[in-house]
Every structure is written in C-alpha cells, then in structure tokens.
Amino acid sequence: MNKNLRVRIKNVVLKTPLLTSSGTSGSRDEINLMQNRNKILASLGAFVTKGVSINESLGNKEPRIVEVRSGILNSIGLQNKGVRKFFEEDVPELRKYELPVVVNISASSVSEFGELSERILNYNTHSIIKGIEINVSCPNIKKGGAAFGADPLLVEQVVKEVKSKVHDSLCIITKLSPNVTDITQIGKAAINGGTDALSMINTLRGMAIDVHSGMPVLGNQIGGLSGPCIKPVGVYMVFECFRKIPECSRKEIPIVGIGGISNCSDALEYILAGATAVGIGTQWFINNTIFEDIHKDLATYLRKNNETIENLIGKAHGHSFKKNPC
Numbered sequence: 013m014n015k016n017l018r019v020r021i022k023n024v025v026l027k028t029p030l031l032t033s034s035g036t037s038g039s040r041d042e043i044n045l046m047q048n049r050n051k052i053l054a055s056l057g058a059f060v061t062k063g064v065s066i067n068e069s070l071g072n073k074e075p076r077i078v079e080v081r082s083g084i085l086n087s088i089g090l091q092n093k094g095v096r097k098f099f100e101e102d103v104p105e106l107r108k109y110e111l112p113v114v115v116n117i118s119a120s121s122v123s124e125f126g127e128l129s130e131r132i133l134n135y136n137t138h139s140i141i142k143g144i145e146i147n148v149s150c151p152n153i154k155k156g157g158a159a160f161g162a163d164p165l166l167v168e169q170v171v172k173e174v175k176s177k178v179h180d181s182l183c184i185i186t187k188l189s190p191n192v193t194d195i196t197q198i199g200k201a202a203i204n205g206g207t208d209a210l211s212m213i214n215t216l217r218g219m220a221i222d223v224h225s226g227m228p229v230l231g232n233q234i235g236g237l238s239g240p241c242i243k244p245v246g247v248y249m250v251f252e253c254f255r256k257i258p259e260c261s262r263k264e265i266p267i268v269g270i271g272g273i274s275n276c277s278d279a280l281e282y283i284l285a286g287a288t289a290v291g292i293g294t295q296w297f298i299n300n301t302i303f304e305d306i307h308k309d310l311a312t313y314l315r316k317n318n319e320t321i322e323n324l325i326g327k328a329h330g331h332s333f334k335k336n337p338c
C-alpha cells in the first residue's frame with residue numbers, strides 16, 4: 013500500500029483518495045465484468061453505490077440521458093430495486109470488491125431517511141457497508157417535491173434522523189446539491205445535524221431542447237448536468253466550504269470533491285481546494301481506465317514532489333508553490 017495516497021474519512025481508511033461517484037458505476041456487475049477489474053479495484057479507496065431507497069423505483073420516463081457540450085444531462089430519477097433486494101442481490105457481489113462500500117440513500121421524507129438507515133444497519137450483517145451517503149438532492153414529498161438540499165433546517169433534520177438510527181456504526185457523508193444560493197450554509201447545517209463528512213457536488217439542474225421538434229429532449233424535461241463542464245463549480249464549492257466552515261478548515265469534517273474529474277490534475281485541484289478524497293462519475297462512461305490512470309499519475313506526482321495527499325489537502329488556501337506537474 014502506498015502510504016502517500018492513503019487518507020481517512022472518520023474511521024474508514026481509504027488506500028487511495030479515489031471513489032466512484034454515486035449512480036455512475038452501478039452497484040453490482042459494472043466493475044466485476046470489466047477486463048481491467050483488478051486494476052480498477054486496486055485504484056479505488058472505496059465504492060459508492062447507486063442511490064438506494066426503501067422501495068423499488070422505476071425511475072423517470074425515457075430518454076433519460078442526453079449528451080451536451082462537455083458533459084451530459086441525466087434524469088434517471090433514482091431508479092433502483094429497493095433496499096431489501098439491494099442487500100439480497102447486490103451486496104454479495106459488492107463483497108467481492110474487497111473495498112469499503114458506501115451506500116448512497118434517497119428518501120422522500122425525514123422519517124423515511126431514518127427508516128432506510130435503520131434497515132441498512134440491520135441488513136448489514138457482514139459489515140460490508142462502512143458508510144451512508146445521504147443524497148439531499150432528492151425531492152421532499154411533504155414540501156411539494158422541493159429538494160431537501162436547499163433548506164438548511166431540513167438538511168439538519170435529515171442528518172440528525174439518520175445519525176439517531178446508526179449512531180457511530182456507520183460513517184455518515186452528506187452529499188450537497190450545487191443548486192443553492194450558499195452551499196456553506198447547507199454544509200454547516202449538515203454538520204449541526206452530526207454528519208461525519210460532506211461530499212459535493214451533485215448535478216446542476218439543466219435542460220436541453222430539440223430545435224427540430226421544439227420540445228425538451230429528456231422525458232422528464234429537466235435533468236442534472238455532470239461531466240467536465242461542472243468542474244469549476246465543484247472546485248469553487250469545495251474551496252468555499254473549506255474556507256468558511258471551521259470544521260472543514262480544521263480538517264475535522266473531511267470533504268469528498270466530486271464533479272467533472274477527468275484526470276490527475278482535476279483530482280489535484282479538488283484536493284488543493286480542500287477535498288480529502290474525490291469521486292469520479294461521468295468520465296468513467298467514456299474512459300474505463302480512468303481510475304487506474306489517475307491512480308498511477310497521482311502516485312507519480314506525489315513521488316516526484318515528495319508529497320502526500322494528506323499534506324496537499326487545502327493547500328490552495330495558503331502560499332503558492334512550484335511543483336512538478338502530473
């Protein structure tokens with residue numbers, strides 16, 4: 013194990029700072045079926061699953077993905093098989109990854125988040141699951157479908173509810189939405205609720221219109237933008253949270269930086285902005301060696317510059333330095 017790459021999120025040790033980002037690497041066969049499976053798994057610090065809810069959800073009307081300039085729009089609609097089947101069918105496969113697994117969760121009310129977390133704790137008999145990532149971008153049915161993630165009070169309540177069910181048995185990561193005026197207020201609310209870490213960003217709300225038909229392209233009309241075009245937004249939001257939230261600046265609450273990462277320099281940007289680890293999503297759709305590429309390049313960068321990831325976290329907030337590039 014390369015110690016220079018090792019990081020920690022609460023009590024979960026990650027051998028590298030690279031994570032899958034929820035919804036982009038499935039929860040079962042996606043990596044197992046790849047020819048380069050072993051290299052991918054050797055490069056990852058943890059596996060983050062597709063969003064899981066209490067009951068099965070069929071997701072949104074098709075088309076659900078459309079390519080746009082420098083990214084994609086998706087409106088999958090949190091399609092999943094429900095938590096019971098997830099544990100019956102997917103977790104035995106995820107066990108083969110031999111990685112810490114983080115379950116991304118979605119629900120439509122505060123109490124449902126609590127119930128789902130309790131079920132995860134009870135089903136997790138082999139302790140494969142090390143953490144829960146709360147997706148606060150999902151719609152709150154009790155408030156007419158507005159996302160939880162835009163309301164600091166609701167975010168605090170959701171995190172408190174999850175924490176009250178799992179206590180310290182699982183690491184709680186709250187995944188923030190960029191579709192807000194001030195992400196630091198939401199981050200602070202999650203910390204007040206007891207989160208162990210923050211991750212950001214989820215997709216940016218967007219849409220595309222077909223000029224021939226004159227109609228929205230996505231079946232759901234509105235979707236979430238991801239890929240290289242959102243990276244500057246993600247880096248900014250990590251930077252802001254690290255700067256303005258004392259628990260983040262003191263590295264007590266680690267941040268997982270997500271959004272548009274395509275190579276080693278992108279991952280480093282997030283780390284220098286304040287991220288302890290990074291999630292990679294959309295780019296994996298077009299480059300199935302992305303995890304091993306970034307892993308190799310990061311290791312080379314650290315060796316050439318006699319650095320560790322731990323030491324680089326948040327360095328963009330201090331003095332500038334000259335380093336050999338990735």
Ligand SMILES: Cc1cc2nc3c(=O)[nH]c(=O)nc-3n(C[C@H](O)[C@H](O)[C@H](O)COP(=O)(O)O)c2cc1C
Nearest residue numbers: 033034035063086147213214238239271272293294
């Ligand atoms: C097809 C697709 C499905 C996604 N599903 C989820 C999900 O279930 N839960 C979640 O929190 N984020 C989900 N996301 C958001 C990603 O995890 C990630 O935050 C976002 O795509 C930005 O990262 P990227 O630019 O590297 O893809 C999804 C993204 C895509 C593209």
